[in-house]
């Protein structure tokens with residue numbers, strides 16, 4: 022997961038660099054992109070947040086399973102003392118050189134599919150992917166030094182007038198493919 026953090030850091034550095042040379046409209050458009058993922062981005066910058074995320078995810082999954090909101094078992098093993106099924110991160114996870122290596126070692130030894138742990142990892146990677154894609158778009162805008170033809174600010178204004186519920190769809194819009202130049 023260090024690789025994802027490095028990728029995010031390097032995009033942030035690039036954005037800072039290109040911002041200095043870009044014109045205000047491009048900077049504004051890029052800033053809007055960056056702002057939209059600021060909370061998420063902070064999460065990836067903090068030391069130990071991956072481990073905290075895993076712990077929270079497991080607890081929430083256990084709660085949902087107990088409440089009947091989740092039907093799938095947290096792990097497929099037959100062990101009633103399985104840490105995962107109890108909504109806890111197995112101690113073995115922290116014995117590896119990195120958390121992910123610990124997870125891999127645990128999964129090799131564990132008889133179940135450890136489904137909830139895989140789900141948590143997938144979610145983390147997916148969340149990081151959203152941040153990475155959005156920052157990549159912001160960097161492209163700055164490199165091209167012009168805001169995208171369909172600026173998010175205009176879309177937001179229109180959508181708010183129509184229906185608040187469609188706001189989230191904006192996030193799914195494909196990146197403007199105007200500028201993907203190398204360094």
Ligand SMILES: [Zn+2]
Nearest residue numbers: 096098103133
């Ligand atoms: Zn298990």
